[in-house]
Amino acid sequence: MQLNKDDALRAYRTMKTIRVFEDRVHVEFETGEVPGFVHLYAGEEAIATGVCLHLDDGDRIASTHRGHGHCIAKGCDVRGMMAEIYGRKPGLCAGKGGSMHIADLTKGMMGANGIVGGAPPLVCGAGLAAKTLGNGRVAVGFVGDGGSNQGTTHESLNLASVWQLPCIFVVENNGYAEATSVKYSTACDDLADRASGFNMPGIVVDGHDFFEVYEVAGEAIDRARAGGGPTLIECKVNRYYGHFEGDAQTYRAPDEVENVRQNRDCIDNFAARAVSAGLVQEDDLASIDRDISDLIEDAVNLAKAAPKPEAEDLLTDVYVSY
Amino acid sequence: MHKTSAVGILANPAAGRDIRRLVAQASVFPLAEKCNMISRLLSALGAGGVDEVYMMPDAGGISRRLLRMLQTPSLQPRPPVTFFDMPVVDGAADTLLAVERMVEAGVGAIVVLGGDGTHRLVAQVCGDTPLTALSTGTNNVFPALREATIAGLATALVATGQVTDDGATCSNKALRVSVNGTRDLALVDICVSTALWTGSKAVWRVDSLSQLFVAFAEADAVGLSSVAGLIRPVSRRDHAGVRLDLAPPGEAAMSVTAPIAPGLVVPVGVAAVHDLLPGERQTVCAPQGVIALDGEREIEFTDGDRVAVWLDDDGPRTIDVERVMARAAHSGLLTSTDQTLSNPLQKGDSTDAAEQG
Numbered sequence: 137m138q139l140n141k142d143d144a145l146r147a148y149r150t151m152k153t154i155r156v157f158e159d160r161v162h163v164e165f166e167t168g169e170v171p172g173f174v175h176l177y178a179g180e181e182a183i184a185t186g187v188c189l190h191l192d193d194g195d196r197i198a199s200t201h202r203g204h205g206h207c208i209a210k211g212c213d214v215r216g217m218m219a220e221i222y223g224r225k226p227g228l229c230a231g232k233g234g235s236m237h238i239a240d241l242t243k244g245m246m247g248a249n250g251i252v253g254g255a256p257p258l259v260c261g262a263g264l265a266a267k268t269l270g271n272g273r274v275a276v277g278f279v280g281d282g283g284s285n286q287g288t289t290h291e292s293l294n295l296a297s298v299w300q301l302p303c304i305f306v307v308e309n310n311g312y313a314e315a316t317s318v319k320y321s322t323a324c325d326d327l328a329d330r331a332s333g334f335n336m337p338g339i340v341v342d343g344h345d346f347f348e349v350y351e352v353a354g355e356a357i358d359r360a361r362a363g364g365g366p367t368l369i370e371c372k373v374n375r376y377y378g379h380f381e382g383d384a385q386t387y388r389a390p391d392e393v394e395n396v397r398q399n400r401d402c403i404d405n406f407a408a409r410a411v412s413a414g415l416v417q418e419d420d421l422a423s424i425d426r427d428i429s430d431l432i433e434d435a436v437n438l439a440k441a442a443p444k445p446e447a448e449d450l451l452t453d454v455y456v457s458y
Numbered sequence: 459m460h461k462t463s464a465v466g467i468l469a470n471p472a473a474g475r476d477i478r479r480l481v482a483q484a485s486v487f488p489l490a491e492k493c494n495m496i497s498r499l500l501s502a503l504g505a506g507g508v509d510e511v512y513m514m515p516d517a518g519g520i521s522r523r524l525l526r527m528l529q530t531p532s533l534q535p536r537p538p539v540t541f542f543d544m545p546v547v548d549g550a551a552d553t554l555l556a557v558e559r560m561v562e563a564g565v566g567a568i569v570v571l572g573g574d575g576t577h578r579l580v581a582q583v584c585g586d587t588p589l590t591a592l593s594t595g596t597n598n599v600f601p602a603l604r605e606a607t608i609a610g611l612a613t614a615l616v617a618t619g620q621v622t623d624d625g626a627t628c629s630n631k632a633l634r635v636s637v638n639g640t641r642d643l644a645l646v647d648i649c650v651s652t653a654l655w656t657g658s659k660a661v662w663r664v665d666s667l668s669q670l671f672v673a674f675a676e677a678d679a680v681g682l683s684s685v686a687g688l689i690r691p692v693s694r695r696d697h698a699g700v701r702l703d704l705a706p707p708g709e710a711a712m713s714v715t716a717p718i719a720p721g722l723v724v725p726v727g728v729a730a731v732h733d734l735l736p737g738e739r740q741t742v743c744a745p746q747g748v749i750a751l752d753g754e755r756e757i758e759f760t761d762g763d764r765v766a767v768w769l770d771d772d773g774p775r776t777i778d779v780e781r782v783m784a785r786a787a788h789s790g791l792l793t794s795t796d797q798t799l800s801n802p803l804q805k806g807d808s809t810d811a812a813e814q815g
Contacts, residue, residue: 138653139654325520326475326518339477340475350657351655352477352480355480355481409758414761
């Protein structure tokens with residue numbers, strides 16, 4: 137599964153956009169202007185990017201509470217996302233959803249989700265629709281290691297296998313369900329082991345390695361499109377920030393994140409290897425960096441200047457207006 | 459003074475979870491079964507007279523499970539197990555460090571539970587310490603799929619010095635690769651691919667393969683070495699190896715239908731076959747690509763990198779389990795006799811005993 141130059145540049149742009157977006161939200165949250173909670177995806181960019189590069193707008197994904205990276209990788213408008221996080225009217229959900237509910241169905245992004253383990257049942261629905269329509273679409277559900285212990289996830293794995301749905305379940309195992317270590321809370325050693333019980337392939341992937349994620353996800357997605365059924369992919373990874381912004385992270389070793397940042401950062405690793413292989417030039421990457429810096433600055437400025445929803449907006453965009 | 463006899467057990471917690479479960483039909487080897495194997499090994503090592511066992515701590519769950527298991531009573535006495543106090547990075551460095559510690563501790567043998575890749579790592583640092591090679595990985599050629607109890611008994615007999623003759627252990631060949639002076643090794647095969655990335659490590663797309671170097675190639679093997687095994691078999695004991703120049707099946711003079719992974723039998727094009735003599739440095743034809751060591755893409759190289767491959771006979775020594783157990787039977791190493799009773803091996807005694815009974 138070879139990447140051409142355009143693919144490589146797109147991968148870099150996506151991963152770097154997620155990183156700069158999240159680093160900026162980290163800073164902006166400190167100002168107190170961002171309502172609610174935010175859960176940042178920095179460090180895990182290779183997963184969303186490596187998976188979503190194989191998808192187009194007709195394919196569906198469903199996300200987690202840590203969903204900014206999935207949104208960006210699936211093509212959601214970055215300015216609309218920032219406005220949504222700020223709770224402003226131009227936001228993708230008109231400023232009424234916030235960080236944990238960003239969605240854009242036109243892009244096949246069924247939503248970040250405040251319910252832990254919320255994505256797998258949704259992608260079963262999307263997968264069943266695709267199978268019924270026979271349109272060759274797939275649905276990808278992201279779930280964390282904590283969410284992988286939820287009954288919703290297990291029921292969905294079972295259903296997807298029984299019905300041979302074109303679904304891919306991506307477990308982003310960052311080692312902690314909020315503050316609880318996966319080693320404490322999970323009876324199996326690799327979450328991918330559970331796939332055997334549901335009669336589907338289970339693969340363990342280094343979630344810091346874009347190339348590995350991209351290759352495994354590509355094979356799983358191609359298989360699902362061809363009618364081969366679901367796959368469970370466990371990506372072992374580290375998140376750079378806390379569970380939420382403001383998390384003191386007393387449960388982590390002092391140098392845990394710094395070691396990963398220095399030695400296993402997915403973007404640094406990707407850039408070094410892609411340049412070394414002659415696929416892209418350093419100038420290409422520098423140009424992308426400048427674009428992204430301008431984009432995020434613009435997104436923050438627009439968000440801050442945008443109006444908040446009014447009282448009369450409360451009863452719009454809901455199933456029932458009372 | 460009683461001399462203690464120690465054995466190391468190196469179990470790779472990561473083996474058996476790669477993409478071959480998706481693109482082939484490779485089996486899943488759960489940690490629970492690895493721990494069961496270690497439990498059986500410990501029983502056999504204890505029965506064979508081993509006083510002490512050293513193991514690698516890991517982040518994958520093996521040491522955690524074993525510590526729990528060792529706290530429960532066992533019907534079979536087990537030697538005490540010491541996990542090294544060492545940093546755990548959850549990668550190949552753990553294996554290398556643990557094996558170095560085992561060698562420093564003076565173990566008489568190391569039992570390795572893993573695939574070809576794990577054995578490849580162990581071979582880098584085990585020196586003259588003999589290995590008992592047990593398969594737990596995907597498509598393994600170097601280690602054997604064997605009952606751990608028997609492997610444990612044979613290991614104990616060698617580590618305690620009860621079996622000392624030369625035939626108890628065998629020497630192995632090794633393939634060496636150097637990229638700009640940095641060396642690595644393989645125990646079975648080295649394959650050059652024009653793919654650019656190590657990616658998910660496994661090799662299953664044959665169109666991109668350009669060269670295959672094998673230390674040994676058996677006709678009944680699974681994996682890349684099977685390509686050579688089906689046209690020019692070479693045993694582990696043969697002096698030389700084989701080099702194949704590969705090409706897409708439609709462009710090559712010969713096509714071999716080869717089991718390159720479990721459940722994956724595909725045509726592989728062979729353009730040329732050469733002997734691979736020890737010490738003969740081979741150049742890599744592809745200007746850019748990846749080098750797979752024992753079936754796993756490990757090294758990315760680009761135009762300008764200096765790449766060389768060669769065969770030597772300095773691979774690790776391995777315990778010949780069948781031969782050791784045959785020696786044990788012949789010499790009565792696992793036999794004791796009670797002089798007050800008639801010996802059942804003496805002619806006529808068993809009949810007499812039956813008649814008396």
